[in-house]
Amino acid sequence: MECPKCYGEMGTVLNEETKVEQCQNCYGLYFDQLTQELLPGLFGKEEIDSGSDEAGSAYDELVYVDCPKCDKIMDQRKLEDPLSIRFIRFECCPTCNATFLDAGELRQYLSAEYLEEFKSLLPEK
Ligand SMILES: [Zn+2]
Numbered sequence: 001m002e003c004p005k006c007y008g009e010m011g012t013v014l015n016e017e018t019k020v021e022q023c024q025n026c027y028g029l030y031f032d033q034l035t036q037e038l039l040p041g042l043f044g045k046e047e048i049d050s051g052s053d054e055a056g057s058a059y060d061e062l063v064y065v066d067c068p069k070c071d072k073i074m075d076q077r078k079l080e081d082p083l084s085i086r087f088i089r090f091e092c093c094p095t096c097n098a099t100f101l102d103a104g105e106l107r108q109y110l111s112a113e114y115l116e117e118f119k120s121l122l123p124e125k
């Protein structure tokens with residue numbers, strides 16, 4: 001599969017209830033589906049997010065991302081950063097619940113400061 005954001009080559013980094021692929025170019029993570037129900041399956045798996053924060057922020061501004069499964073533009077979900085005044089964003093497909101996070105975002109969102117807010121932005125099931 002191609003990275004929906006930079007068209008780099010993707011490789012599988014987690015193959016459980018939620019299948020996760022990582023881009024070898026921008027290190028973004030693609031989840032074939034991510035919901036509130038599936039989120040606990042990622043606890044303790046933060047190491048799959050091996051890209052640096054710098055690698056992620058380089059792609060933060062690209063706004064339109066097509067879902068690789070549905071070919072539709074993915075929704076932008078915004079989350080208020082509790083530690084600064086800016087927003088942090090991620091892409092979620094409203095049709096199939098596919099989700100794309102830039103490098104470093106999974107580690108950030110699974111931390112105590114962000115977890116509840118991140119969860120509230122995911123589809124329930
Ligand atoms: Zn990429």
Ligand SMILES: [Zn+2]
Nearest residue numbers: 067070093096
């Ligand atoms: Zn989709």
